Amino acid sequence: MPPGNETAVSIILCQDHLLLLKRKERSNDPWSGDMCFPGGFVKDGETPLMASIRELKEETGIDRDSITFKFEHKIFHPVRSSSINVHTFVFQCSEMIPVEPDSEIERGGWYRIGTEINECDDRKGDFIRWNGDIVWGLTYRIYDSLRNAFKELEERH
Numbered sequence: 001m002p003p004g005n006e007t008a009v010s011i012i013l014c015q016d017h018l019l020l021l022k023r024k025e026r027s028n029d030p031w032s033g034d035m036c037f038p039g040g041f042v043k044d045g046e047t048p049l050m051a052s053i054r055e056l057k058e059e060t061g062i063d064r065d066s067i068t069f070k071f072e073h074k075i076f077h078p079v080r081s082s083s084i085n086v087h088t089f090v091f092q093c094s095e096m097i098p099v100e101p102d103s104e105i106e107r108g109g110w111y112r113i114g115t116e117i118n119e120c121d122d123r124k125g126d127f128i129r130w131n132g133d134i135v136w137g138l139t140y141r142i143y144d145s146l147r148n149a150f151k152e153l154e155e156r157h
Contacts, residue, residue, distance in 0.1 A: 008052035009039030048087035061100030
């Protein structure tokens with residue numbers, strides 16, 4: 001993969017909550033103002049897992065010692081940038097740690113899984129509304145895939 005095509009995100013679970021961030025509005029950012037998982041591009045010398053942990057710390061202030069790695073989910077591709085690999089890593093923490101947003105992030109919060117409202121429109125397609133925030137696009141696809149994986153696990157036990 002050419003440099004700059006590998007990215008990684010952290011999905012942080014705590015009890016029955018999920019950590020999401022709201023990106024700041026910026027003219028040079030195509031995902032400006034959107035809800036997202038902590039993440040970003042993999043730097044030279046990093047693995048995708050290392051990048052997900054680094055980006056989590058940079059964007060939220062949450063460090064490696066506060067989370068436990070659970071598993072790597074699958075690789076996703078943005079609809080408009082199919083050459084980009086988005087690695088998804090699931091972590092768990094024992095308490096809902098307050099987010100200390102960096103310069104790219106407006107705010108972060110913990111969203112109770114199962115309280116989201118599923119919606120659809122012509123512009124965004126399928127999306128969810130959570131406490132007034134809209135989760136759509138790649139973040140929605142990642143969450144929806146995980147939600148289905150969690151349901152399958154529950155049904156097996």
